[in-house]
Amino acid sequence: MSDFRASTAASASGMQAQANRLRHVSENIANVDTPGYRRKIVSFDQVLDGGRATGQVETGPLKLDQGALPQIYDPSHPMANETGYYDGSNVDLVVEIADAREAQRSYEANLKMFDQARQMKRSLLDLLRR
Numbered sequence: 001m002s003d004f005r006a007s008t009a010a011s012a013s014g015m016q017a018q019a020n021r022l023r024h025v026s027e028n029i030a031n032v033d034t035p036g037y038r039r040k041i042v043s044f045d046q047v048l049d050g051g052r053a054t055g056q057v058e059t060g061p062l063k064l065d066q067g068a069l070p071q072i073y074d075p076s077h078p079m080a081n082e083t084g085y086y087d088g089s090n091v092d093l094v095v096e097i098a099d100a101r102e103a104q105r106s107y108e109a110n111l112k113m114f115d116q117a118r119q120m121k122r123s124l125l126d127l128l129r130r
Helices: 002-030 093-129
Strands: 044-049 052-059 071-073 085-087
Touching (some): 002 093
């Protein structure tokens, strides 16, 4: 039974990590027009148990994209400097939509693995009851 527990734990951790990733992608999309906003980048780390890989993942430390912020010319903007420019956001909607789709598909794959392990466990218990 521990193999079933390990496989469901790995799938559940993958779903949690992808849900966190999708939350940060949503924050990036919501702030696409916020002046000075830097894109949040999510990384994943393996979960170790006594130095041994468990097959589970977790979100690592959140990083901010250090790419250059675009300079936007709008002298009427309240954040514009004396030359009429202000820092825009370095969020690219195309990249964020692609990341959102990848996170969604990874979540769905983990969900299928979770359901598959649960069905196998149920079938094994049914066989043992006979």
